[in-house]
Amino acid sequence: xxxxxFCKIAAGEIPSEFVYEDDQVVGFRDLNPQAPTHVLLIPRxxxxxxxxxxxxxxxxxxxxxxxxxxxxxxxGLAEAGYRTVINCNADGGQxxxxxxxxxxxxxxxxxxxx
Numbered sequence: 001x002x003x004x005x006f007c008k009i010a011a012g013e014i015p016s017e018f019v020y021e022d023d024q025v026v027g028f029r030d031l032n033p034q035a036p037t038h039v040l041l042i043p044r045x046x047x048x049x050x051x052x053x054x055x056x057x058x059x060x061x062x063x064x065x066x067x068x069x070x071x072x073x074x075x076g077l078a079e080a081g082y083r084t085v086i087n088c089n090a091d092g093g094q095x096x097x098x099x100x101x102x103x104x105x106x107x108x109x110x111x112x113x114x
Contacts, residue, residue, distance in 0.1 A: 006098035010044045019074070024060060025067045027103075036106025037075050037082070041067050047099040050088040068103045077105035085113070 008014045010026050019039055020027030030038040041064050047053060053061065065084065072078045082105030087093035 004046055004098050006042050006096055006100060007046050010042060020067050020071050024063055027067060027071050030102070035104040037077060037104065039071050039103040041071070041101045041103060043099060048097045049094060049099060050086060064101045068101055071103055072105060075105065081105070083109045
């Protein structure tokens, strides 16, 4: 997608410091953090929302979570705990329509969220 900000970040067209990077996923800090650690992990391939996932995307979604766990370890969050969230569409809180997983940590999370 030529107009997707996250596609541009993943392609290196918009500078961003990656905290995680491999051939399928990149992770970078959220510009509007909701916790002391707030990292967004995105697939390099454009997928607008969870609703667009196909059965062949199962490994990619699993990889997003594996990458999140790795970032949590690197950031020192794994033992104390952290939260992962994927929002879907406007009522679900999604504001950028490129699938992304929020990794939040560094403080106690409350329930229910939102």
